[in-house]
Amino acid sequence: MKKVLSVVLGTSVLLAAGCSKHDAPASEQKTEAGLQKVVLASTGSDTDVWKFISTLPETKKAGIDLEVKNFTDYVAMNNATANKEVDANAFQSYNYMVAYNTESKAKVAAVSTTYIEPMGIYSSKYKKIDQFPNNATIAIPNDAANEARALSLLQTAGLLKLKAGFNPIQGTTNDVVENPKHIQLKPIPMATAVRVKTDVDAIVLGNTLAMEGGLNVLKDALFYEPADQSTKLYVNLVATAAGRENDPTLKKLGELYHTAAVKKFIDEKFGGTKIDVNKPVSYFTENKQ
Template identity: 45%
Template sequence: MKKSYLWIIGVIVVVVLGALGLHALSSQKSKTSTITVGSMGSDYAIWQHIAKSEDAKKLGLKIKVKQVTDGVALNKATAEGNIDVNAFQSWTYYLAFNKQSKVGKLAALGTTYMEPMGIYSKKYKKVSEIPDGATIAVANNPSQQARGLILLKKAGLIKLKKNFSSALGSINDIKSNPKKLKFKQIDDTTGPRVLHTVDAVLISNTVALEGHLHVLTDSIYHENVDQSTKDNINILATAKKNKNNAAYKKLVTLYHKKNIQNYIKDKYYGTKVNVAKPLSYLEK
C-alpha cells in the first residue's frame, strides 16, 4: 500500500511539474511573440529604431516593422489582421477610415505625437503684420486645407462657419474675412518653394522639414497641443477585436519611454511633439 501511495504521489508530481513547464513555455512564447507594426515615412524610421531598442527588450516585446506607403491600404491590412498595429495616422484620419470602412473597424491604442502645422512668411515676422489683401497659400488637399483654415482662425485672421468640418472644410466655409485675405490653393508639398511668391504659406511639418524649415523657430505662428488641435494628434491603432491586447498596449508605453523620446527629439529637432494623453482626451 505504501509503495502504491508513493507511486501515485510521484505521478501527481510529474503531472503538476509538466503542467507548470507547459505554462512557462506558453508564457515565454507570448512574451516573445512578434508584433508586426505597419508604418510609413518618418514613422517607419522611428519604429525601426524602437524595435531594436533596449526598452523594447525590457518590456519583452519583439517587433517587426513593415513599410506600407498607402494609408488606406495599411488601415485595411490592420483591420483584417494582416498587420497587428499601425503607426502613421492622426485621430481625424482614423475616425474617417472607421466611418467609411467596409472591411472592418479599427481601435485606437493610445496617443503618440503631433507635428504642428505652421504659418510661414518671408515678408512678416508676426501674424499681426500681415496686411489687408494679403495672399495666403493653402493646400488644395481637403484635410490639409481644413487644418490650415483652423490655424488661421486660431491666429485671429478669419472666422469659420459653425459647422466647419476639420476633415473636409474649405475656403468656401469662411464666415468672416476682415482683412480681405486672398487664398491661393497649392499642392501641399510645394509650400517651401512658393514662400517667396506670396505673403504667407501654411505648411505641414513633414513638408517643412523637407524644405529645411523648423516649425518651432521659423514659422510666425504654429499649432500647440490643445483641444483645438486634438484631431491632429497621431495614434497607434489595431483591429477592433484586439483593442484589449496587453502586448499591443505596451507599444504605447514603449513609445513614450525617455530614451525613445530623446532619440526622436534629436532626430527631428523637437518638431514631433510628444503627446502622452489618455484616449478620453481625443474623445471629448
C-alpha cells in the same frame, strides 16, 4: 467631406494590395526567439522613431519583435492596417483617423496616443502674419481632416473667420464667413507642399512635412498651434484594425513610445517639435483635460 479623400481611397487600394498579407495577424506569430512578431507601418520621421524603438532592449523585454515598414501613402497605410496586412500604424492624428473611417468601409481604431506636432504657417516672402497683402495666396492641405485643421489655424492666426459650429474634422473652405484680406486659399496635395512653398505667399504645413523640408515649426513658422486641450483632435496615435484596439501586445507599443530612451531620441533628433502626449484614448472624446 472633401471628394479628394474618396478619390485617394480608391486609388490607394491598389497600393495597399501590393503588401504581403498575413494569414493571421503578425502579433499572433512567434519568432524563433519566442518573441511576438509585430509589423507596424509608418512614414517619414515617424519611421525613424519606430525603427529606433525596434532596437531597444525594452522592446525585446516586452516580448516584441518589431518590424517597421515605411509607406509613402497615408490612405494605403490605413487600408493595410484595416485589412490586417500590417498589425498597426503610427502616422496619423485623431481627426485624420475619423475622416478616414467616415469615408472607408474598412475601419481603424486608436490604440494609444503618441504626440502632437504643431501645424504651422510658413512663408518665404514675409516675416510676420500681419505683412500678408490683400489677395495673398495661402496653400493648405487638400485632404479633409488636414484642410479643416489648417482653416482652424488660419482663424486662430486672425486671417479669416469660420462659421459658428465649424466642424474641425470635416470643415471646408465653404465654411469661411469672413475674409477681410480676400486671402486666396489653394488646397494642394501635401506630398508636394514643400516644393511649392516659394510659389505662394504662405503655406500651412504639418510638422512631419515641414521637417522633411528642413523646417522647424518652433523656429521657422510665422504662427503655429498651441499644444493644449483646444488641439487634442490633432494628437497622433498608434492605430490598428477596428476590434483589435485592446490587443495587449499592441498596447505595449504605446508604452514603449513613452519610455525615457525614446523621449531623449525624439528631443535630440527633432528639435522638440514632437511634443509627447501620454493620455488614455478616452482623452479624444472627454470634455476635460
